[in-house]
Amino acid sequence: MKKLIGPFKQIITLRGIPLKGPIGDDQLEIISDGGLLIENGSILQIGAFSKFEGKFEVEEIKSDLVLLPGLIDSHTHMCWGGTRAEDYALRISGATYQEILKRGGGIHESVRKTRKSTPEELTNSLRGRAMRHAREGVTTVEIKSGYGLNVQDEIKMLEVIASIGEQLPINIISTCLAAHVRSKEFEDNRTYLDFIVNSLFPDLKSRKLTNRVDIFVEENAFNVEDSKYYLSQARKAGFELTVHADQFSTSGSRLAVEMGALSADHLESTAAKEIKLLSASNTVGTVLPGASIGLGMQFAPARKLLDAGACVAIASDWNPGSAPMGDLLVQAALIGAYEKLSTAETFAGITFRAAKALGLSDRGTLESGKLADLIAFEVSDYREILWHQGKLKPCLVWKEGNLIEND
Template sequence: MANLPLHGTLSDEQLEVQEEAGVLVQNDKIERVDSYQTLLAEAKRQGYSLQEIEQPMVLMPGLIDAHTHICFAGSRARDYSLRVSGKSYLEIARSGGGILDTVRKTRQATREELVQLLKKRALRHLSEGVTTCEVKSGYGLTVADELKMLQVIQEADNELPLDLIPTCLAAHMCPPEFGSSHEYLNYLLQELLPVVREQQLAQRIDIFIEETAFSEAEALAYLQKAQAMGFAVTVHADQFSTGGSKVAAEVKACSADHLEASGVPEIELMAEAGVVGVVLPGASVGLGMHYAPARKMLDGGICVAIASDWNPGSAPMGDLLVQAALLGAAEKLTIAETLAGITFRAAHALRLTDRGTLATGQLADMIAFPAETYQEILYHQGKLKPTIIWKEGKRVL
């Protein structure tokens, strides 16, 4: 994946595939990728330890999930039953279900309970090849509860072999304790974000722009103030209606995520601003709605990442590889475009430059599939999982 462009379309012919290859790892980074026999001789001379794999396998960079909500308590199975009975996501939210239902359960959970729940989900992700996972807060919606969530993410990150990248999504929606969205966002800017910055609990800020959450004008002012405080920003954009991508382009956000409602004007705005489009097929599957227009986005020159959106409401499946394979089949993405979307392009959405490819100087985050060719990985539509996983050069599965 090392020599592919960040933006736009990719053909499978552009993929660099090395046959009978080896990887030389020094400490936690890749020192060299070359033919196995060449590296074997060098390793023996220098006294390196060897991990030899004799069966045919395909090695690729560890997967990167750039958008999840896996720090939460409770279940939203009732919401799902209502949804498949015909109720819309917005109708369920208005009737007391949706995000606020998870907020109530997450507030009631202890920090220790949330740590164990998060670790369980993160370890499942790791077992399926995800070596870097973004995790959002946003089910607290008070200063104390949002800080609790971010501290839980930090604690789990310190205890797990995979990397958890925290994002403060306190602007998920306006909680019932506040009379207006404007009042709540000011509360976050004055009371929460300075503490998040001081305690180094997150470097990234997110906001949900939608009818049941925050308006474009509110989001724009909030994001600009967060940027002035030194935060990187991303946006939940264009899930049910357009407008969020325009805000993302105006503030030159790292990414605009969801984008199911985006059309040509929105794609052009994002492409011009260099905003990564993070598409979330898990939400489309969970809500029974169309996918984001990934094919049009790639054709329009956007860097497209694919993430799971693993959350208790709209995307409870959480299997990144399955979702990427389904999206690729539906949107007619090449294998190269799909794999790029869950490796180095996902790293770019998180502004991580040290992972996502197998190249000198990169973290030795690697996964090996029991397959003869790389096409097998997506051909099985996510059912073929990696059987060997390395995180920073250490074998963890």
């Protein structure tokens, strides 16, 4: 059954824009008084509302709204147990991320609390966060494991993530991040990584729990040599790859490119050499402003990456330690202001360029054949959206053509 939605004051389609490189706002296609013809959750046609009017059932929009594609958050750790308020208090008093990690806080604290949580407890807290994301316009979200660090608890996390994907009206893409940091039960990194490869990967595959694998490449996590070994094993087992790269030191992004990873994420320490490598590759550079804000450190060089020709996505990194805010639009607006990104570049980073980071080609722009994942803002000019610096949230959100109830 076909359905017409509109009229919208402006539809910002984001179609026809290259996947890589800088974008000027003058490259944005704006359809004034536009409408969308939807069938079976996808966009059939898009154009002037008057062109379709009178021929189809109408979901009428009665006020001035600007329509964008649903937001895509391509990097989060939203499934966790407990809080990390104590860490945060230490950090804002001056302790560094690395110091907190060394004294057994940091990720290890979330591991302890997540292992202790029942699946029901994890499901309830994740459901709340995921619904908040949905109301704030995120219609596709990636969620990583990585606070289990053993077979049982990594699987517990991935099952919880999958169950939320079935319960909620948004798409969830899961990723195994068992290589977040070495589990304390293991003496050395290589033994731990071998354990994951041999004991966890086969289960993930046979139970179809995820087809993506991530690793934290960093001095206090996994070095380049071990990471390369691990990613090769993951690739051999048929997983898509993504990498936590260049957060505190460089080399992760080089490895991500070399291994053909879909994305290299973080990039706060990325410099000229890495920018060149990423720009020449098909690996998406995903910047995580929420982590920069949480750690009080510099933003990733999004401007330089774009100018060099890279594909830049922006994600929230929503996690209990370094990025507890979890507000994608606020964070995108802030990095845009600091890094001098055009509105078009910021919108691209949280829509179709984020889709590429997840290997998804069926969403992120508004054009025929794409999913009808839509968000509408109560403004009459698209530039007002970022002018509110992320504080203005969409008033209506559709997932595959159906309105998400704002309960």
